[in-house]
Amino acid sequence: MIGLWARYYRAQIKLSLAVQFQYRVAMAIWMLDIVLSPMIYLVVWTTVAQSSGGTVNGFTPSDFAAYYTVLMIVQHITQIWHMWEYEYLIREGGMAQRLLRPLHPINEDISQNISYKILMLMVLIPAVLLFVLLFRPAFHTPLWSALAFIPAVLLGAALAFVIGWTLAMAAFWTTRIVAINSLYFTAMLFFAGYLAPLDLLPRFMQMIAGVLPFRWMMSFPVELALGRVAPEAVLGGFAAQALWIVFGVLVLRRVWKAAVRRFSSVGG
Amino acid sequence: MRYFKLIRLYFRIGVLNELEYRANFFVQIFQTVLGLLTALGGLAVIFEHTGDLGGWRSDELLALVGVYFLVGGLIGFVIQPSMQRLMMDVRTGTLDFMLTKPEDAQFIASIRQVEMWKLVDIALGVGLLVVALARLGRVMDVAQVLGFGVALLAGAAIVYSFWLMLATLVFWFVRVDNILVIFQTMYEAGRWPVTIYPGWMQVMLTFLVPVAFAVTVPSQAVVGRLTLQTLLGALGVAALMLFVSRRFWRIGIRHYSGASA
Numbered sequence: 001m002i003g004l005w006a007r008y009y010r011a012q013i014k015l016s017l018a019v020q021f022q023y024r025v026a027m028a029i030w031m032l033d034i035v036l037s038p039m040i041y042l043v044v045w046t047t048v049a050q051s052s053g054g055t056v057n058g059f060t061p062s063d064f065a066a067y068y069t070v071l072m073i074v075q076h077i078t079q080i081w082h083m084w085e086y087e088y089l090i091r092e093g094g095m096a097q098r099l100l101r102p103l104h105p106i107n108e109d110i111s112q113n114i115s116y117k118i119l120m121l122m123v124l125i126p127a128v129l130l131f132v133l134l135f136r137p138a139f140h141t142p143l144w145s146a147l148a149f150i151p152a153v154l155l156g157a158a159l160a161f162v163i164g165w166t167l168a169m170a171a172f173w174t175t176r177i178v179a180i181n182s183l184y185f186t187a188m189l190f191f192a193g194y195l196a197p198l199d200l201l202p203r204f205m206q207m208i209a210g211v212l213p214f215r216w217m218m219s220f221p222v223e224l225a226l227g228r229v230a231p232e233a234v235l236g237g238f239a240a241q242a243l244w245i246v247f248g249v250l251v252l253r254r255v256w257k258a259a260v261r262r263f264s265s266v267g268g
Numbered sequence: 269m270r271y272f273k274l275i276r277l278y279f280r281i282g283v284l285n286e287l288e289y290r291a292n293f294f295v296q297i298f299q300t301v302l303g304l305l306t307a308l309g310g311l312a313v314i315f316e317h318t319g320d321l322g323g324w325r326s327d328e329l330l331a332l333v334g335v336y337f338l339v340g341g342l343i344g345f346v347i348q349p350s351m352q353r354l355m356m357d358v359r360t361g362t363l364d365f366m367l368t369k370p371e372d373a374q375f376i377a378s379i380r381q382v383e384m385w386k387l388v389d390i391a392l393g394v395g396l397l398v399v400a401l402a403r404l405g406r407v408m409d410v411a412q413v414l415g416f417g418v419a420l421l422a423g424a425a426i427v428y429s430f431w432l433m434l435a436t437l438v439f440w441f442v443r444v445d446n447i448l449v450i451f452q453t454m455y456e457a458g459r460w461p462v463t464i465y466p467g468w469m470q471v472m473l474t475f476l477v478p479v480a481f482a483v484t485v486p487s488q489a490v491v492g493r494l495t496l497q498t499l500l501g502a503l504g505v506a507a508l509m510l511f512v513s514r515r516f517w518r519i520g521i522r523h524y525s526g527a528s529a
Contacts (some may be wrong), residue, residue, distance in 0.1 A: 029446045036453050039469075040460065047464045048318045056317045134466070179295045186302045196313050205313075 008103065012111035013118075020119050031123040034076055035130065041195065042068040042135060057200055063226070066137035067197055069128060070225040074218050075194075076124050077117060078157045080164035082109055083181050086171040095263065106165065106256075113161060141227035148234055153221040155241040160217045162248035169252075172259035187212065193219030199228075213248070216241045274371065275379050282382030296385035300337075300392055307333045307459065322464035324491075329461075331400035332487040336459055338393025339423060339482050341386050343455075347428055348448075349381035351435040355445065358438045363524065374517050378432065397490060406492070416489040419499055422506040423482040429509035430478055432517060439520035451477060458483035481505060 192214035357363035458479040
């Protein structure tokens, strides 16, 4: 049984690697997409630090450089785009074919997600080098914290996938996916630590960030990589990630059931 | 005069088309509000920690955000939809219909498609500018208003030429949708004055993707930082870009052989 799954995933990943590798020019352009946003916020915060005597709440320019370099990596690993794809799949009728296959369509999405991220490492690695050369990040991370980063970012990716995929199911009910997606990405900007490290947000925004899942997707792994999480808070962080994932999976299963029941094919 | 009539005609068609999809209006309002929240929230967080960003005070940046929405709205209103339509038409071969029309092809291609609800962004941009000026307690005299108008026109002309050149690439490469992503991503950088970026990035944002001329220069005019040299420079670049893009378009269209519609 496990052998079957492994074979399925190996074949799927190989297939989508081959498909995606055709779009090499597009990959170069996506690099810009990956690099630019963190770079803009890094520049803004560096400017702020410089005009207020070198630090903002204990962040120096090279701390910001470290923060946004890691954020760029984490953002890549946790990235999800199926919410854009499902609208298209349903509108153009591709969904019907997918439903006919004997395995749950989520398997295909997971393998696509993994293969895309493997492929994009070719873009991500030069991007990280660029950041290191241009902005000289400084890390003061204890080893345990750097090691804890690895499971944290994987859990973050799982969480982002579960939530993003559930959101993608909205396409079964409405064609105005754009509005929902914008709301999601705006919330992400503020509460995942994108606009600013969460420590720099006003109190009430930090409180909102505490009850939303976004922090556990991106900010928590980034904070670990920078050694900014106190040792006693680490286990709680992992627990929060796990809880959100379990909760997300439960919701996902219900939503999927309802979505399939609702589905009637378009075209083919 | 004939051109104005044509513009009016195409805009009317666009509006009539769009009125069939009224719910899109609310989607656009929603998107615009989110955009506004992002911009204002960002400013609020940053100015918690500092009094100025690269020499710009918060109300001055508010004016910049206004210009950002205004120009972004203008691009989304007519430039981007028309250029996207052009690219689609080349791919599917329906461009032939447009070329047979007895008017200047570049002109028609540039105004053919409007996305009416983007006017919401333009209105918001103007509103933000007014609020920012009131908060700054700034009264612009005629020369300054004129300077702003000229800077805005020059910026629009530069952005338009840039888009036209990108879109013209379609005559050779057919699939250039991804190139558009470049502009959309780079335009994000215009949310902040380009002077805060490191030198090499400023050069990119000025000459590679003309965000500086589109947003920063008109904003400088609003807050009274615009020098005559910059304004003349912007005008010069605008004239040059209009000329070059026109030539490029001509070469491209000569290269086009139709794809049997």
